[in-house]
Amino acid sequence: MRFRKILAAAISLVLISATFAFAQREGVRNVYFDTLKIGYVEPTPIGVDEMKYVGNEYIDKNDSSLMRYVTGIVKRDIDFYADFDLVPIDSFFIKTYEILELDLRGWKRLGADYVLKLEAEFPGRRNMRVYWKLFYTFNNRRIDKGRIEVHRDEWRHMAHRISNEIVRTLTGEKGIFLTKVAYVKKIGKTKEIAIADYDGANERLLTSNGSINLSPTFSPNGKEIFFTSYLEKDPKLFKVNIASGRLTKLTDFPGLAAAPSVSPNGKRLACVLSKDGNSEIYVLDMKGRVKRRLTHNRSIDTAPSWSPNGKYITFTSDRSGRPQVYMMDSDGRRQRRLTYEGKYNDSPSWSTRGDRVIFVSRSKRGRFDIASIDTSGIDYHIMTEVGMNENPHFSPDGKHLVFSSTRLGKPDIFTMDVTGRHQRRLTRTGNCTNPVWGPID
Amino acid sequence: MKRLNLLLALALVFSMSMVNLSCGGGPKKVVDETTPFDTTSAIPEDVATEEEPEAPPEIIQESQFATVYFDFDKSNLRADSKSGLDSNYDLLMQFPDVMVKIEGHCDERGTVEYNLSLGEKRATSCMDYLVGLGIDASRISTISYGKEKPVDAGHSEAAWDKNRRCEFKIISQ
Numbered sequence: 001m002r003f004r005k006i007l008a009a010a011i012s013l014v015l016i017s018a019t020f021a022f023a024q025r026e027g028v029r030n031v032y033f034d035t036l037k038i039g040y041v042e043p044t045p046i047g048v049d050e051m052k053y054v055g056n057e058y059i060d061k062n063d064s065s066l067m068r069y070v071t072g073i074v075k076r077d078i079d080f081y082a083d084f085d086l087v088p089i090d091s092f093f094i095k096t097y098e099i100l101e102l103d104l105r106g107w108k109r110l111g112a113d114y115v116l117k118l119e120a121e122f123p124g125r126r127n128m129r130v131y132w133k134l135f136y137t138f139n140n141r142r143i144d145k146g147r148i149e150v151h152r153d154e155w156r157h158m159a160h161r162i163s164n165e166i167v168r169t170l171t172g173e174k175g176i177f178l179t180k181v182a183y184v185k186k187i188g189k190t191k192e193i194a195i196a197d198y199d200g201a202n203e204r205l206l207t208s209n210g211s212i213n214l215s216p217t218f219s220p221n222g223k224e225i226f227f228t229s230y231l232e233k234d235p236k237l238f239k240v241n242i243a244s245g246r247l248t249k250l251t252d253f254p255g256l257a258a259a260p261s262v263s264p265n266g267k268r269l270a271c272v273l274s275k276d277g278n279s280e281i282y283v284l285d286m287k288g289r290v291k292r293r294l295t296h297n298r299s300i301d302t303a304p305s306w307s308p309n310g311k312y313i314t315f316t317s318d319r320s321g322r323p324q325v326y327m328m329d330s331d332g333r334r335q336r337r338l339t340y341e342g343k344y345n346d347s348p349s350w351s352t353r354g355d356r357v358i359f360v361s362r363s364k365r366g367r368f369d370i371a372s373i374d375t376s377g378i379d380y381h382i383m384t385e386v387g388m389n390e391n392p393h394f395s396p397d398g399k400h401l402v403f404s405s406t407r408l409g410k411p412d413i414f415t416m417d418v419t420g421r422h423q424r425r426l427t428r429t430g431n432c433t434n435p436v437w438g439p440i441d
Numbered sequence: 442m443k444r445l446n447l448l449l450a451l452a453l454v455f456s457m458s459m460v461n462l463s464c465g466g467g468p469k470k471v472v473d474e475t476t477p478f479d480t481t482s483a484i485p486e487d488v489a490t491e492e493e494p495e496a497p498p499e500i501i502q503e504s505q506f507a508t509v510y511f512d513f514d515k516s517n518l519r520a521d522s523k524s525g526l527d528s529n530y531d532l533l534m535q536f537p538d539v540m541v542k543i544e545g546h547c548d549e550r551g552t553v554e555y556n557l558s559l560g561e562k563r564a565t566s567c568m569d570y571l572v573g574l575g576i577d578a579s580r581i582s583t584i585s586y587g588k589e590k591p592v593d594a595g596h597s598e599a600a601w602d603k604n605r606r607c608e609f610k611i612i613s614q
Binding site for chain 2: 184191212214215228230233234235255256258259272274277278279300301302303316318322323344346347360368390391433434
């Protein structure tokens with residue numbers, strides 16, 4: 001019996017390593033938060049050629065701009081991705097080496113390990129069809145190809161799909177280029193919940209109720225957003241359906257209801273209620289009924305966040321006198337303090353693999369920085385050095401972070417990869433906070 | 442020279458008001474009303490009320506309630522917070538039908554969620570203090586706005602000092 005168990009384990013281990021070997025190309029970087037310490041590997045350099053028209057018909061100005069737009073989005077995606085670097089076309093270099101046409105040899109000289117070539121046609125004028133081909137410059141072999149056809153209005157979606165294909169081919173991972181980011185946008189005296197593509201495009205408001213709406217968080221299926229709202233004067237928990245915009249009230253307790261976090265299986269909601277006198281963490285069912293109270297003390301307990309495997313909840317408590325990050329089993333047992341460095345640690349959330357907790361820390365420079373710590377409470381590590389930085393959340397692939405920062409004056413949403421590189425500003429209106437990254441569909 | 446004139450004028454006003462008070466035997470109401478204000482500004486007001494004696498006010502203004510201030514990341518009451526609450530207690534005793542909501546607020550430092558709880562705790566400490574003095578708990582409710590409604594949008598210590606506060610709002614009277 002025991003032997004069979006071991007055998008099964010051994011077989012699954014072989015299978016796992018086999019799939020990894022198959023999925024991820026040798027020499028392509030594939031970092032996670034937990035692999036950072038193993039040693040720095042340079043991101044994989046990728047060149048993206050301009051898109052060529054391969055149809056037979058005459059194309060007009062709109063068609064050629066569409067081709068430029070799609071290429072531009074793919075380049076931005078590649079440039080953003082943690083494990084990739086977009087190889088810039090260096091005209092000085094091209095002149096020096098008298099490179100007439102940027103073929104694979106030319107790209108290799110520019111430093112690209114891989115080159116993406118894109119070709120387009122417009123079947124029936126209504127659709128756009130793109131053929132993508134990925135080449136390896138060391139042996140000039142094509143390593144993968146594909147075809148995507150969409151209505152031409154869906155060009156942005158198509159570009160992200162192409163980028164996802166490149167990520168899948170090279171790293172064996174699911175790309176995040178079709179994910180969404182939700183955040184709070186201040187409009188006059190009101191705060192509304194906004195949602196946008198991962199790169200900040202297609203922003204729209206999910207609420208416009210003229211009240212204060214805070215702390216958005218995605219349901220695990222990405223279809224709903226849970227948040228706190230002052231819509232009925234006292235702060236209560238609501239959810240909004242992203243597609244339909246339908247709003248549902250979940251709680252109606254006296255006092256405060258705030259800081260929602262949905263369990264990974266989508267069946268429980270951790271949140272803060274003050275109905276029993278002060279802020280305590282409770283677990284509710286999805287209809288807002290209390291299932292369990294997790295904390296019992298006179299201090300503030302808030303900001304619960306479920307671990308990816310649903311077994312633990314990390315949270316903030318000031319039971320030591322100052323806010324610090326704690327962790328407990330999801331039934332409230334074994335409450336333990338994780339952070340001892342920094343006088344003020346708050347807003348914890350999990351790395352995607354559940355091995356580290358990231359949070360906001362009032363660091364030595366006296367400002368708020370993004371920091372992380374091991375789940376055993378060791379290896380405190382600061383990741384930002386400018387501005388006030390708040391509300392860090394991981395991307396679903398575990399390679400990127402979203403957070404808000406006042407580094408350029410007013411608060412905006414920023415993303416970066418786990419090494420601190422590839423930083424990008426998502427919003428430019430100076431009134432956005434509380435970001436959270438949605439799941440991969 | 443100028444200063445001397447001013448002093449003379451002040452002395453005159455002061456003596457006149459003393460005379461008014463002693464002869465007119467002004468209603469006790471007037472004296473009561475002056476107590477929340479500082480004495481220097483009270484003198485000309487006395488003159489004004491004396492001219493047209495008013496019925497005792499039946500409505501209180503929200504602005505009569507003192508705003509209570511807190512230290513950074515604290516919800517315990519400072520000495521000055523307690524004196525503010527004491528005067529709010531007097532008002533609540535004077536107007537027994539008034540129901541209030543205490544709004545807890547924080548400065549911009551720290552996260553939205555933590556500050557929501559901190560604001561709640563500040564409002565609760567004010568409420569507990571007043572209930573401890575004998576105000577019926579059913580007359581007071583609390584709400585926290587965390588760091589969402591600063592009175593000063595600045596990012597300085599001075600702005601933060603003003604924003605860490607509890608405000609009293611009248612629900613009904």
